């Protein structure tokens with residue numbers, strides 16, 4: 001476990017792997033940490049689930065030393081559950097607890113958690129304060145914008161987080177009702193930096209190291225957080241940590257490294273989740289790796305032609321061993337596919353969760 005100031009220093013100017021439901025599991029966090037992610041996040045873990053001893057919630061909270069520093073993200077509606085969950089999870093000794101105050105999912109918001117907390121800043125503050133007091137582990141918070149034209153709202157949110165004792169605040173620069181096809185509003189991040197007494201982490205629409213450096217230059221954020229931009233392209237963390245201003249299509253690993261990376265990642269998922277449960281996750285990552293190459297449609301057919309995890313992994317590895325041709329950035333089909341991926345990836349993750357039961 002690292003102390004609070006050490007974490008702040010370690011992430012400065014770097015990139016964090018964002019929390020992603022059904023996606024930032026142990027194999028993906030391990031890979032991204034190895035690639036240079038300065039901090040990794042578990043997917044959100046329900047505080048109520050922990051309090052009620054849900055095995056699903058406990059499973060999602062577990063991590064390995066390779067992923068450190070790691071933030072364990074809690075989704076909680078009230079201070080009591082937050083405190084009880086933080087205390088029960090303390091033996092895991094995460095480097096941080098993070099409170100999810102940005103999730104727009106209806107079920108989560110109806111329960112009063114996620115982005116719903118931003119409609120009730122006193123409760124938002126009480127949840128953070130309680131988490132801060134519950135253990136000696138530092139507490140960060142992840143939020144969205146409050147409303148579309150919302151510099152005022154963001155200032156109130158960062159002040160409340162600062163006063164409540166949060167170590168830093170990560171801001172997804174979109175309001176709750178804004179879909180992924182609308183651009184993130186980075187200008188709001190600059191307002192937040194000006195108003196905040198704690199470091200601000202910028203999140204939204206970083207798909208390349210070049211995007212990350214532009215966000216930092218335009219807004220002054222302490223660090224950036226990458227979600228979709230790491231899926232199928234985890235080497236984005238290497239580019240950012242090495243200060244290489246690569247675009248989306250630059251700096252892909254050499255073919256041998258790419259084959260080894262894909263194989264090791266997919267095999268790690270198979271070991272971690274077992275053949276049956278791993279299958280949808282393996283397919284999903286294989287499709288993300290393959291989406292910018294010629295021959296993608298054939299790859300997809302092969303991946304769905306079998307229910308056997310070993311055959312799916314073999315098909316993905318064979319695809320990359322054959323050195324597929326990267327599609328040029330202006331290729332219309334690749335562009336349409338990339339737009340579809342960016343817009344719908346969240347639904348894809350929910351589908352995986354449903355499939356796993």
Ligand SMILES: Cc1cc2nc3c(=O)[nH]c(=O)nc-3n(C[C@H](O)[C@H](O)[C@H](O)COP(=O)(O)O)c2cc1C
Nearest residue numbers: 018019020021043044172204205226227228346349
């Ligand atoms: C598949 C998926 C799952 C997500 N799950 C979570 C989550 O568990 N907790 C959370 O705070 N945000 C979650 N998010 C939101 C991301 O962390 C991030 O804020 C958002 O995608 C914007 O970043 P991006 O433009 O880099 O994708 C999820 C996003 C995606 C795409």
